[in-house]
Amino acid sequence: MAAIELRAVTKTYANVVSAVRNVDLTIGDGEFMVFLGPSGCGKSTTLRMIAGLEDITSGDLLIDGVRMNDVDPSKRDLAIVFQNYALYPHMSVRENLAFGLKLRHLERAEIARRIDGISAMLGIGPMLDRRPAQLSGGQRQRVALGRALVREPKAFLLDEPLSNLDAKLRATMRTELIKLHRRLGATMIHVTHDQVEAMTMGERICIMRDGEVVQVGRPLDVYRNPADTFVAGFLATPPMNLLPGRLEAEGGQLHAVTDGFRCALPRAYAEAYASHAGREVIIGLRPEDFHETPDRAGALGGLPVTLTVTTVEALGPETVLMASLMGEAGPEIATRVDFGREYEVGSRVTLHYDTAQIHVFDVETTKALARPLVSAG
Amino acid sequence: MTTSVVNNAPNRIHVHDRRFGWLLTMPGLALLLLVIAFPVLWALFTSLFEYTLINPGFHTYVGAGNYAKALGDPEFLHSIRVTAMFVVAVVVLEFALGFLIALMLNDTERGKDLYYAILLCPLLMNPVVVGLIWRMFLHPSLGIVNYLLGRIGIPPVNWLGDVDVAFWTIVMVDIWHQVSFMIVLLLAGLAALPREPYEAARVDGASSLQCFWHITLPLMRPVIVVTLLIRMIFAVKTYDLVYIMTRGGPGVATDFISYFIYRSAFVGLDLGEASAMSGILLVIVLAMTAYLHRSMRAIS
Ligand SMILES: Nc1ncnc2c1ncn2[C@@H]1O[C@H](COP(=O)(O)OP(=O)(O)OP(=O)(O)O)[C@@H](O)[C@H]1O
Ligand SMILES: [Mg+2]
Numbered sequence: 098m099a100a101i102e103l104r105a106v107t108k109t110y111a112n113v114v115s116a117v118r119n120v121d122l123t124i125g126d127g128e129f130m131v132f133l134g135p136s137g138c139g140k141s142t143t144l145r146m147i148a149g150l151e152d153i154t155s156g157d158l159l160i161d162g163v164r165m166n167d168v169d170p171s172k173r174d175l176a177i178v179f180q181n182y183a184l185y186p187h188m189s190v191r192e193n194l195a196f197g198l199k200l201r202h203l204e205r206a207e208i209a210r211r212i213d214g215i216s217a218m219l220g221i222g223p224m225l226d227r228r229p230a231q232l233s234g235g236q237r238q239r240v241a242l243g244r245a246l247v248r249e250p251k252a253f254l255l256d257e258p259l260s261n262l263d264a265k266l267r268a269t270m271r272t273e274l275i276k277l278h279r280r281l282g283a284t285m286i287h288v289t290h291d292q293v294e295a296m297t298m299g300e301r302i303c304i305m306r307d308g309e310v311v312q313v314g315r316p317l318d319v320y321r322n323p324a325d326t327f328v329a330g331f332l333a334t335p336p337m338n339l340l341p342g343r344l345e346a347e348g349g350q351l352h353a354v355t356d357g358f359r360c361a362l363p364r365a366y367a368e369a370y371a372s373h374a375g376r377e378v379i380i381g382l383r384p385e386d387f388h389e390t391p392d393r394a395g396a397l398g399g400l401p402v403t404l405t406v407t408t409v410e411a412l413g414p415e416t417v418l419m420a421s422l423m424g425e426a427g428p429e430i431a432t433r434v435d436f437g438r439e440y441e442v443g444s445r446v447t448l449h450y451d452t453a454q455i456h457v458f459d460v461e462t463t464k465a466l467a468r469p470l471v472s473a474g
Numbered sequence: 475m476t477t478s479v480v481n482n483a484p485n486r487i488h489v490h491d492r493r494f495g496w497l498l499t500m501p502g503l504a505l506l507l508l509v510i511a512f513p514v515l516w517a518l519f520t521s522l523f524e525y526t527l528i529n530p531g532f533h534t535y536v537g538a539g540n541y542a543k544a545l546g547d548p549e550f551l552h553s554i555r556v557t558a559m560f561v562v563a564v565v566v567l568e569f570a571l572g573f574l575i576a577l578m579l580n581d582t583e584r585g586k587d588l589y590y591a592i593l594l595c596p597l598l599m600n601p602v603v604v605g606l607i608w609r610m611f612l613h614p615s616l617g618i619v620n621y622l623l624g625r626i627g628i629p630p631v632n633w634l635g636d637v638d639v640a641f642w643t644i645v646m647v648d649i650w651h652q653v654s655f656m657i658v659l660l661l662a663g664l665a666a667l668p669r670e671p672y673e674a675a676r677v678d679g680a681s682s683l684q685c686f687w688h689i690t691l692p693l694m695r696p697v698i699v700v701t702l703l704i705r706m707i708f709a710v711k712t713y714d715l716v717y718i719m720t721r722g723g724p725g726v727a728t729d730f731i732s733y734f735i736y737r738s739a740f741v742g743l744d745l746g747e748a749s750a751m752s753g754i755l756l757v758i759v760l761a762m763t764a765y766l767h768r769s770m771r772a773i774s
Contacts, residue, residue: 150673170676177677183670187692196688197678248678 131299357423381456572656605718
């Protein structure tokens with residue numbers, strides 16, 4: 098029930114640190130937006146500006162088309178989960194949850210109903226009469242999340258709300274949050290470091306770096322078409338391999354070349370990249386685009402690449418192989434292959450690279466070269 | 475083997491430390507006993523005898539007689555009532571004013587240290603000096619207060635000589651002198667409050683008044699209790715101000731316990747009864763201190 102719009106929003110702390118720079122971003126009514134970025138890139142600051150807890154140095158913040166820069170936080174009807182929880186230390190869990198509702202003069206029965214619902218969902222029912230100091234970190238985080246959720250406001254601002262939970266609980270909460278979002282239809286901004294959360298929860302993700310928005314888009318679009326080497330190197334684990342190389346024109350075809358790797362580009366790409374023919378570029382190879390058999394490496398059958406295995410990380414459903422191109426001395430890359438085959442460190446393997454998936458970036462700007470859109474499935 | 479030796483060493487030093495610590499505090503403790511415990515014990519002992527300055531000496535043992543006499547003395551009971559009223563008045567008014575100023579200072583960004591320094595000035599002054607200064611200021615015909623009031627057309631007030639006014643004059647001067655004490659303690663408490671709950675409350679929809687009521691007050695509770703208790707204990711013992719400004723008068727309007735005890739001993743010359751009254755005052759203050767002690771332990 099709230100569209101949030103940031104127009105050239107900038108935050109400068111104490112006239113020195115520029116925490117957020119010139120952010121233009123529109124979050125649609127009822128949209129689930131994920132903020133993703135390395136530590137210190139300004140995610141919390143952006144969220145706090147939207148909540149009204151930090152002054153906006155310059156630029157405009159609009160909620161439902163109304164300029165909100167100078168509106169008191171108490172009048173914005175937003176709820177926030179703070180990165181540090183910020184629970185009321187002198188109140189029990191139940192009182193923490195009820196506080197915002199009491200201030201809004203909700204009926205006692207309605208308050209009790211909502212608290213029951215949320216505490217069951219978050220598994221904090223047995224702790225309702227305890228003080229925050231008597232809870233573990235993960236329990237406190239769930240209370241913080243609960244305090245925001247019971248409010249059912251126009252928009253939720255969630256600053257890493259699941260960071261302190263164990264893997265299983267985190268997965269449950271992820272689905273619960275998605276369900277809740279669907280049920281309430283409220284706008285949600287979710288800050289996270291977690292790749293899985295970013296990919297699975299967001300309708301769109303917004304990737305930030307050094308206070309600036311680098312790329313905004315649907316998760317799979319961002320994954321398939323990262324705007325620059327930063328996004329490519331940040332999204333997914335292990336991230337894309339980025340290798341310095343060249344584009345060489347030869348026999349009417351364009352080749353991406355780096356030490357121990359020479360790949361003829363599909364025709365459509367050759368045309369798109371013609372401007373960079375003969376120049377230095379950065380070549381991006383996703384670990385998951387290497388396959389054990391040629392038939393799985395796309396329509397073109399893939400490019401055989403011979404690698405020397407340096408590390409094997411068996412994760413269970415898949416295996417991450419660190420391997421060097423061109424013998425031991427060559428550049429090391431990560432590849433992701435199916436579980437089921439044993440690999441030995443030092444052995445040589447041949448994997449098949451799906452050449453249609455190659456990414457090429459400009460050396461100077463680090464921006465991706467515009468390429469024919471790889472169909473989004 | 476080596477490890478066990480290393481492990482034992484700290485224990486031995488620990489025992490030594492404790493004994494050595496006692497040894498070091500001995501001279502101080504002895505001095506304290508001499509200057510504090512001895513007079514107290516002497517007074518308590520005296521309170522059991524009929525001991526007057528005309529006929530000094532422990533000749534006639536009267537047991538609880540002096541205590542019974544004191545508690546049956548309407549003047550003493552009056553002084554207890556006046557003191558109680560004074561304590562309630564100054565503590566309530568100083569707390570209200572002090573808390574208000576502390577809250578404002580806590581929100582002040584610029585010039586905080588300057589305000590703080592100015593506010594501390596009265597606190598650094600000796601009560602006798604405070605009494606003398608205000609006695610001059612409040613002089614019915616020569617004082618600056620009545621002069622200034624006259625300039626705006628208010629007739630002169632007999633600040634210290636009017637039965638209905640003198641009590642409140644003492645209250646006023648005490649506030650001037652002691653309110654900074656409240657401010658300092660409460661400000662320290664406010665500065666130590668966590669910032670996060672306020673942010674959460676504002677997003678939850680609380681106004682500043684609601685923040686004060688639901689966050690500041692409950693979180694400040696321990697500090698408030700301790701501040702009030704300390705201030706009360708000191709207010710019960712107020713002596714210097716009345717001695718300098720009113721001598722308990724006019725009549726017995728400002729006849730606080732401490733001053734009344736002094737009068738009984740050195741004007742009435744009945745040291746036995748005065749000692750008994752001191753004993754009663756001691757019990758009151760000790761009870762309050764014990765409560766204070768418990769409250770402070772509850773904080774930590
Ligand atoms: N109160 C402040 N005063 C000065 N600088 C600040 C303040 N708060 C944050 N910063 C700076 O602003 C930048 C952005 O901080 P922010 O908290 O928004 O990062 P973040 O993206 O949330 O990081 P994380 O993932 O670690 O939570 C950082 O460089 C930080 O040092
Ligand atoms: Mg943060």
